[in-house]
Amino acid sequence: MSEMHHVVCGNCGRINRLPAERASKDARCGACHQPIFTGHPIEVDEDGFGRHVANNDIPVLVDVWAPWCGPCRAMAPMFERAARQLEPKVRLLKLNSDKAPAVSSRLNIMGIPTLLLMRGGREIARQAGAMDMQDIVAWTEAGLARS
Numbered sequence: 001m002s003e004m005h006h007v008v009c010g011n012c013g014r015i016n017r018l019p020a021e022r023a024s025k026d027a028r029c030g031a032c033h034q035p036i037f038t039g040h041p042i043e044v045d046e047d048g049f050g051r052h053v054a055n056n057d058i059p060v061l062v063d064v065w066a067p068w069c070g071p072c073r074a075m076a077p078m079f080e081r082a083a084r085q086l087e088p089k090v091r092l093l094k095l096n097s098d099k100a101p102a103v104s105s106r107l108n109i110m111g112i113p114t115l116l117l118m119r120g121g122r123e124i125a126r127q128a129g130a131m132d133m134q135d136i137v138a139w140t141e142a143g144l145a146r147s
């Protein structure tokens with residue numbers, strides 16, 4: 001029996017069941033038939049954030065940012081490149097804090113950019129301040145190894 005895990009489609013939000021041991025990089029969504037992993041972070045609103053955090057069996061890495069924040073904009077291409085390194089082991093999300101005040105407040109976000117690493121709906125690591133691609137990947141892997 002192969003173990004299955006749940007992964008939320010970044011395109012339509014459908015929860016897909018994928019075999020855990022197979023590389024799911026090429027998997028397509030059962031509802032919209034788009035690739036489930038595209039090598040890009042997914043922009044989420046408050047609802048999308050809740051859906052991904054609650055339903056992904058894989059860890060979720062969230063970049064909390066805002067368009068007016070210079071360091072956030074500087075980190076954006078690094079976070080893009082980190083997605084190519086970390087998928088399909090980790091789902092990467094971008095949460096615009098201006099559009100998600102309730103979530104930012106609930107998560108107690110003190111400054112941006114902030115990276116949150118979450119698994120099973122719980123925060124397992126947090127880092128404030130911009131990081132480059134290597135640091136994002138190394139920090140994420142260290143956080144997963146500890147949890």
Ligand code: ZN
Pocket residue numbers: 009010011012013014029030031032033034
């Ligand atoms: Zn889909």
